[in-house]
Amino acid sequence: MAERMALTGNEAVAYAMMQINPDVVAAYPITPQTALMQKFADFVADGEVDTQFVLVESEHSAMSAVVGAAAAGARAMTATAANGLALMWEILYIAASTRLPIVMPVVNRALSAPINILCDHSDTMGARDSGWIQLFSENAQEAYDNTIQAVRIAEHRDVLTPVMVTLDGFIISHGLEVVEVLDKEAVQDFVGEYEPAYTLLDPEHPITFGPIDFSDYYMEHKRSQVDGIEAARRVIPEVGREFGKRFGRSYGMIEEHGTDGAEALLVALGSTAGSAKAVVDDMRERGLPVGLVKIRAFRPFPYEELREALGKAKAVAVMDRSISFGAQAGPLALEVRSALYGLSLPVRDYIYGLGGRNITLEEIEDILQEALEMAKTKEAEPLVKYVSVRE
Amino acid sequence: MKELSRMPELLSPGHRMCPGCGAPILVRLALRAASEHGGVVAGVATGCLEVSTSIFPYTAWRCSFIHNAFENVAATISGVETAYKALKARGKVEGNFKFVAFGGDGGTYDIGLQALSGALERGHDMVYICYDNEAYMNTGIQRSSSTPFAAHTTTCPVGKVRKGKTEFPKDLTGIVAAHRIPYVAQASISHWNDLYRKLQKAFSVEGPAFLNVLTPCTRGWRFPSDETVEMARLAVETCFWPLYEVEDGRWKVTFKPRQKKPLEEWVKRQGRFRHLLQPENRHLLEQAQAEVDKRWEELLARSE
Numbered sequence: 001m002a003e004r005m006a007l008t009g010n011e012a013v014a015y016a017m018m019q020i021n022p023d024v025v026a027a028y029p030i031t032p033q034t035a036l037m038q039k040f041a042d043f044v045a046d047g048e049v050d051t052q053f054v055l056v057e058s059e060h061s062a063m064s065a066v067v068g069a070a071a072a073g074a075r076a077m078t079a080t081a082a083n084g085l086a087l088m089w090e091i092l093y094i095a096a097s098t099r100l101p102i103v104m105p106v107v108n109r110a111l112s113a114p115i116n117i118l119c120d121h122s123d124t125m126g127a128r129d130s131g132w133i134q135l136f137s138e139n140a141q142e143a144y145d146n147t148i149q150a151v152r153i154a155e156h157r158d159v160l161t162p163v164m165v166t167l168d169g170f171i172i173s174h175g176l177e178v179v180e181v182l183d184k185e186a187v188q189d190f191v192g193e194y195e196p197a198y199t200l201l202d203p204e205h206p207i208t209f210g211p212i213d214f215s216d217y218y219m220e221h222k223r224s225q226v227d228g229i230e231a232a233r234r235v236i237p238e239v240g241r242e243f244g245k246r247f248g249r250s251y252g253m254i255e256e257h258g259t260d261g262a263e264a265l266l267v268a269l270g271s272t273a274g275s276a277k278a279v280v281d282d283m284r285e286r287g288l289p290v291g292l293v294k295i296r297a298f299r300p301f302p303y304e305e306l307r308e309a310l311g312k313a314k315a316v317a318v319m320d321r322s323i324s325f326g327a328q329a330g331p332l333a334l335e336v337r338s339a340l341y342g343l344s345l346p347v348r349d350y351i352y353g354l355g356g357r358n359i360t361l362e363e364i365e366d367i368l369q370e371a372l373e374m375a376k377t378k379e380a381e382p383l384v385k386y387v388s389v390r391e
Numbered sequence: 392m393k394e395l396s397r398m399p400e401l402l403s404p405g406h407r408m409c410p411g412c413g414a415p416i417l418v419r420l421a422l423r424a425a426s427e428h429g430g431v432v433a434g435v436a437t438g439c440l441e442v443s444t445s446i447f448p449y450t451a452w453r454c455s456f457i458h459n460a461f462e463n464v465a466a467t468i469s470g471v472e473t474a475y476k477a478l479k480a481r482g483k484v485e486g487n488f489k490f491v492a493f494g495g496d497g498g499t500y501d502i503g504l505q506a507l508s509g510a511l512e513r514g515h516d517m518v519y520i521c522y523d524n525e526a527y528m529n530t531g532i533q534r535s536s537s538t539p540f541a542a543h544t545t546t547c548p549v550g551k552v553r554k555g556k557t558e559f560p561k562d563l564t565g566i567v568a569a570h571r572i573p574y575v576a577q578a579s580i581s582h583w584n585d586l587y588r589k590l591q592k593a594f595s596v597e598g599p600a601f602l603n604v605l606t607p608c609t610r611g612w613r614f615p616s617d618e619t620v621e622m623a624r625l626a627v628e629t630c631f632w633p634l635y636e637v638e639d640g641r642w643k644v645t646f647k648p649r650q651k652k653p654l655e656e657w658v659k660r661q662g663r664f665r666h667l668l669q670p671e672n673r674h675l676l677e678q679a680q681a682e683v684d685k686r687w688e689e690l691l692a693r694s695e
Contacts, residue, residue: 026473064460065466068473069474072475201488203485208452209457211458
């Protein structure tokens, strides 16, 4: 029987990892991921898992060891945040290009400088072109559910692409929530046995991993990598539906909340989507035609789903928790505009919450009120606004 | 030698290492020593060995091979070894495997030192072999922390004011020995019997073992490509590259030249040291000799 427990996001993800019982976990502690790693260490120490737990000397080595383990046919995981993810950068690309189905929770935290340990999305947004699938979580329950589903998505033969599961640092990672934790057997049954297509440890079939390509093959290999992440568009909702059938919580690429008949729509990621749902409900009760589209999968980006969901509205406000320096908007807004290409819909980006700056319900309502105004005027200027910043 | 030649060759001919390269001599012996125990997985850091043996769609490797990046071969092979332990315990892998990492001096002394130190400290059952050719040869002879004092490289060239590298090489073997792992050795391709015995020991111990092996580079050192083994031999006979091993904290010199040759005998046969033979640079050669003498005496004092 599933059990309702009071858990932080970090603990919930550690539970998911314990129930997955991967062959290998290699990790290095970094705030705010540390508590996740500690909880997993407790599971190892208590014999709740028989995972080989490698305490490496850096995140670069964590990702490197996990690449080695996955190439050897192991179900391998790690977890990190912020600067740790940045240190892994080089190997993120190698993991994805080598088509290794690694699963990695990332506890979102602002990148230095100035050094800051609190939440924003600059870490994972920077990794958006590394070839990894990226699933965002709204709360601890989703972080738990996403971690379990990520194994199936990554290992799907048509996908074979690593998956990052993100959860907002401190807001989710350290906030205590009631989480429904599934039976270990049910999780084991859902994720199944990992059957690697190729492994370094097949004595009859030696294999060369990580060869050098020149101009005669590199482009074909990169092109075939696209097929893997594109297949995830189909597999992510498939796995989400199956998860829903078994455990009662279904998942897709996006989630719509109050979008029916909405004139102004908000697009958000992570924990802010949870706050926005409360704001939308409140404004709807007052008869205001607003709604929310939550992005769950940032990579592959849900262009069609978003175009369908946003196309019916008259204005769109996007909330970006990171900056793309020198670009016309934050990373999320750039993608949203790209999804809406050809439609004449005003889109404004709101950059907020950097380095853990709090975002209030009132501020989210202000954004939606401005979006309602945009719906009337059809005027998106200024294209980017900074929320609660002292200028 | 006869016995060795009958063992299966795990690095196939036809790879694209330079004629006269010292590295394949080492790699072929190492793979033989590893295969005495069963299957072999070789990890290779970015470098000459990697780019010349795994050009897609070809591979020279008849055992399993993994290349990840430049600085992380120790971490990568530690992950492979950990997966082996996990899968073996869960009954998903059959047979026995040995794990060996090859890195050049750039990938080991310099950019890969942290990953190497971490993997050694964690105690993985793996053998790390540094094929030391004393510079970044793959990218065109740039200085590394293994490059000898006064040697010419493209990043510490001999000019009007500066005369090659201004620093002495890092004592990597000593640094590794300080990790107190079961087996550490320094060897040379010229002394193949000594080298093979050390390889056998390295693959027999439980836990991490490390070999630092001198593999001369005809392009970087500037000597004719049929003198590779001779160049390695002279490095040993001049005591520039002493052969020794460290077992359970005990140091032992495994080869003492009957008569220690002057460093000049090694130096004068390499283009990278040509400037040292000019009268105005004699003092540099004297400095280099003094450092070799000092390190040799230190090693003898430490050795049983």
